[in-house]
Amino acid sequence: MNDDHPVLVAAERARAASYGLAVATREQKDRALHGMAAALETHRDTILAANADDVARAEEGGTPANIVDRLRLTPERLAGMADGLRDVAGLPDPVGEVVRGSTLANGLELRQVRVPFGVVGMIYEARPNVTADAAGICLKSGNAVLLRGSSSARSSNAAIVEALREAVVAAGLEADVVQLVPGDSHESVKVLMRARGLVDVLIPRGGAGLIRSVVEESTVPVIETGVGNCHVYVDAGADLDKALAIVVNAKTHRTSVCNAAESLLVHADVAEEFLPRVVPALQEAGVTIHGDAAFTAYADVVEVTEEDDATEYLSLDISARVVPSLDAAVDHIRLWSSQHSDAIVTDDLTAARRFTAAVDSAAVLVNASTRFTDGGEFGFGAEIGISTQKLHARGPMGLPEMTSTKYVVTGDGHIR
């Protein structure tokens, strides 16, 4: 790898610019964020024209309509992006927060303080709104960002970033705290993934394939996000009215998101009563049930396979099984869950305690839809993604999760 590869040059510039951003005051960062929001509005026509190019190219290339829809910006969507930046300005600054502190026996003052990572690489697909969201969250948390969006959104992303950089400079910060990764090739992503020492953290957002390839190939530390094979387990002690509402909501409220339910487990003791209710309710909502023998007794239920157990459908499909016990449900979840969000419906406190202790997922929910695993719902105000790994951040990642810490140790000539 060449030291003057454009991606490494961009990373070097991000690194240099990150030093000033790391010590910028909240006041200065919030001024930049408001400026960035205004710039999206000022440059609305340019951004929409650039986006129209991307959309036209996608349509010519035969891109499916739902993907084209994700790519498309409208005045309303652009206004939403600007509002998002203003929301981030309203959130507390995580940098400088003292996480832990004490005075040691020898009088040394110990403070563990939040600091930015430094340089964050974002690798994401399609939606150009992520470009503004990620830039805003990184800026507020004091991180320079290298943005690598989908090549299908290249014109949109370039226009958005140009507007944002203008506002960053106007606020007295260096433009290079927000950059697009130069180049569209897979090689440029590869260089980014091997830029250990220049890039502090990589956050891939997108499908399972993208995330797996980043995890496999990267030497830069990665925060894994977003793959959700989520379960709802209806316990013997469940209130079946609540169970029905939760299953239908978790499956159908929005199907294309990582916190949607993909799998239903029903305790054998309530199957006879619950199946006649849940099967038609799901089917009426347009859901295809992939079920075991207890479910295929109903019309239009497809036989479930292990592949179904493993699948994050992101569609109106659900796998469904009857299990003999809570322990069997836990075993099934341990085997197949992506450890994003798994829920139990029960009024039995012992069952709830056992489930929440045994199921090791980013979020374990009791009598609540898996759809609640979300930075907005959790009150974080902004979310860069939902981490499904155990190192660093787990679950919805807000501003504090976009920081590291350092220890500041103050003495008066202390030696050992």
Place this chain on the structure above:
Amino acid sequence: MNDDHPVLVAAERARAASYGLAVATREQKDRALHGMAAALETHRDTILAANADDVARAEEGGTPANIVDRLRLTPERLAGMADGLRDVAGLPDPVGEVVRGSTLANGLELRQVRVPFGVVGMIYEARPNVTADAAGICLKSGNAVLLRGSSSARSSNAAIVEALREAVVAAGLEADVVQLVPGDSHESVKVLMRARGLVDVLIPRGGAGLIRSVVEESTVPVIETGVGNCHVYVDAGADLDKALAIVVNAKTHRTSVCNAAESLLVHADVAEEFLPRVVPALQEAGVTIHGDAAFTAYADVVEVTEEDDATEYLSLDISARVVPSLDAAVDHIRLWSSQHSDAIVTDDLTAARRFTAAVDSAAVLVNASTRFTDGGEFGFGAEIGISTQKLHARGPMGLPEMTSTKYVVTGDGHIR
């Protein structure tokens, strides 16, 4: 890679055993730790005999005396290992700690709770005491551990682990929460490093080469530890008596450790007064100074090179330069520091604030020796290593750093 590779079989067994350990009470874990300590004493003769074999083999193989010394166990060292396990039993249990909690506007109860990682892989060199230390820290934090020590310590490690497992079982936990990685070959380490999904975290402890190779080759998330190219910067505003004591202490108190100073920077304004004091003081302590022109004016100072700037000597050597300003010191540290521990000596509050804000290391010290960056000194009671990465844990890692978190969300039929 074969699914029934012995390393993967061991990892599967660790995974299965980890479920019980994750929900074990503090009482049960502490009973196991006390039993492990007693077992090291009960099996003293067996362990020392096994260690004598390792030592004899190392000596026959021409291993340097200082490495043989690190390998050697004595009744005193074994007693120290047992005491270490009892100390861990005395520490609070991090598992179950509520890190953050609130009730959301819709009545959902949100709790972010510490949970074990699951399965931890430790890859380390030489010292067999790490085997007991790591087993104790992992057990207390609820993690099953796969121990991969140096092949030179294989008999010692096998004897220690056998004793520990006996005590684990006696305490009602599964033996497989503490295992040696089967096989001595590099291939077995490779399999461990690719066991993503079975192993949750890898912690390499050892030289820079070991750590780099784990970081490069592993698909399992890694916590980088321990490489320390640490700096002491003597500011224009320094109390030179304190500066002298700190420089000598940081360099000579113990040279083979990661928090020893390897580089001295002196502000030009105090060089004329400080160099005539620090040069002889270091030389009298047996230190070889690798200095720039200001230093080579003194007898027996070797000319410094960029290689010296980059080197973690771990010996009685120090690189030394005069810098024109605090900013120049910061630039030098940004370029060369391993971001472990860097210190400023100054009585100037503005300088201290600028240095601690600008230097991004796991520990930034003011008027204190770099030797204080240590879990014991920080009051953590036990330390698995000192993280020099920005994700997850940074600085000395105690028991809380050996955990992840999960969100437990409790509702009453909540849907979106």
